[in-house]
Amino acid sequence: MEQLSPTAYVILGLVRNEPRSGYEIKAVVDNSTRFFWAASYGQIYPELKNLAEAGLIVGSDSPTGGRRRTVYEITADGEEELRAWLRRPPQTFEMREEGLLKLFFADALPPGEAVAIVRAMRAHRLEVNAQLRSIEALKGEIEDPYPMIVLRGGIEFTQWFADWCERMEEEILAALPEKRSN
DSSP states (O other): OOOOOHHHHHHHHHHSSSOEEHHHHHHHHHTTGGGTSOOOHHHHHHHHHHHHHTTSEEEEEOOBTTBOOEEEEEOHHHHHHHHHHHHSOOOOOOOOOHHHHHHHTGGGSOTTTHHHHHHHHHHHHHHHHHHHHHHHHHHOSOSOHHHHHHHHHHHHHHHHHHHHHHHHHHHHHHHSSSOOOO
16 A cells, blocks of 8 residues: 555544544544644545545445435545554644745845734734634543543644744844834
């Protein structure tokens, strides 16, 4: 079997406890792992096909309201593959933050415009932090503690990043010749 993509493991993890359609997988991703590992329909559907061909999931027809719908569930081989992947050390250490990329090259802008980049990053992180806190408020007591541990990590990280942006804004402004606040 060829090496699976991270999206394939997202799918295996999400169908492990509950059979789901591709649409349902995408919806769960959008409200959970998207904050640290996104997956698009363009990734999910080909992976569902690959996983089914590899015998790691099995799909069954489950139409709703006259609409064609396939629901997937994990097989014993899929469970074994998921556990093997969980036991291996992470291979991808990546953070994609377009704002940091823009800030890296901000010397191409007139002095002071980097502040707008930092302010935009801070506003975005505060918005994400609020989203994560609203998810935390809805979860209450759940049996599986690990998604909540990751959620709390996301809350703490987004707050730290917003605070860092605020400190960097002050640093940039202090270095400006006119010390503008705009």
